[in-house]
Amino acid sequence: MSGLYIFKNFAELSESESAEVLRGRNDPEVRRWMTTDRVIGEEEHRSFVASLRHSPSAVYIRIERAGFFLGVYSLNDIQAGSALGGFWTTEHARRRMLALNVVYQGMDHMFRRFGVDRIYGYQRVDNHSALRLNGLLGLQPCCEDPGEEIQLRKIQITREQWQRRTVSDSRLQKLLRRTEELNGE
Numbered sequence: 001m002s003g004l005y006i007f008k009n010f011a012e013l014s015e016s017e018s019a020e021v022l023r024g025r026n027d028p029e030v031r032r033w034m035t036t037d038r039v040i041g042e043e044e045h046r047s048f049v050a051s052l053r054h055s056p057s058a059v060y061i062r063i064e065r066a067g068f069f070l071g072v073y074s075l076n077d078i079q080a081g082s083a084l085g086g087f088w089t090t091e092h093a094r095r096r097m098l099a100l101n102v103v104y105q106g107m108d109h110m111f112r113r114f115g116v117d118r119i120y121g122y123q124r125v126d127n128h129s130a131l132r133l134n135g136l137l138g139l140q141p142c143c144e145d146p147g148e149e150i151q152l153r154k155i156q157i158t159r160e161q162w163q164r165r166t167v168s169d170s171r172l173q174k175l176l177r178r179t180e181e182l183n184g185e
C-alpha cells in the first residue's frame with residue numbers, strides 16, 4: 001500500500017487541488033454531517049486554508065490514492081498530545097468502497113507524522129455509517145457526555161491502542177487489503 005496514498009497538508013495544495021477539496025466538502029452527502037452544513041464559498045475556503053498556515057492547533061490533510069482525490073482527515077484542538085479527529089470522503093471513494101481505507105490511512109498518517117497520543121471525536125448518533133466505520137477502526141465510546149443539543153457520543157483511541165489493536169487486527173487488515181486489490185493501482 002505504501003506509495004499508493006499521497007498525503008498533502010492543505011497549506012501545500014495547488015489551486016486545482018484546493019478547488020477539488022472545496023467541491024468535495026460542499027457535496028450534500030458530506031456537508032449534511034458537518035458542524036457547518038451550509039455551502040462554503042471560495043473566499044471563505046481560501047481564508048480558512050490560509051489560517052491553517054499559522055495554526056499550531058489544527059492540521060488538515062488531503063488524501064489521494066492512485067491519482068484520485070479520496071477525502072480529508074483533520075486534527076483540531078491539538079493540545080497536550082490529544083486531538084479532535086474528523087474526516088470526510090469523496091463520492092469516488094464511497095462508490096469504490098474505499099471509505100474505510102481512506103480513514104484508516106488518514107488516522108495512521110496522523111499518528112505517525114504528527115505524534116499525537118490520542119485521537120478523539122464527537123460522533124452523531126444518527127450517523128450510522130460513520131459509527132460502524134469508527135467501530136471497525138477501534139474507536140471506543142468514552143466517558144464524558146458533551147451535552148450538546150444534537151446527540152453526540154464521544155469516542156477515542158490512543159496511539160498505543162491503534163498500534164496494538166487496529167494495526168495488528170488481522171480481520172481488518174484483510175478487509176483493507178482486499179479493497180485495495182479490487183481497486184488496483
Ligand SMILES: CC(C)(COP(=O)(O)OP(=O)(O)OC[C@H]1O[C@@H](n2cnc3c(N)ncnc32)[C@H](O)[C@@H]1OP(=O)(O)O)[C@@H](O)C(=O)NCCC(=O)NCCS
Nearest residue numbers: 029030033087088089094097099100128129130132133175
Ligand atoms: C462516513 C463516510 C466516510 C462513510 O462512507 P461510506 O462510503 O458510506 O462508507 P461505507 O459504506 O464504505 O462504510 C461504512 C459502512 O460499511 C462498513 N464497511 C466499510 N468498509 C468495509 C469493509 N471493507 N468490510 C466490511 N465492512 C465495511 C462499515 O462498517 C459501515 O457499515 P454499514 O454499511 O452498515 O453502514 C462517508 O459517508 C462520509 O464521508 N460522510 C460525510 C462525513 C462524515 O460523516 N464524517 C464522519 C464524522 S464523525
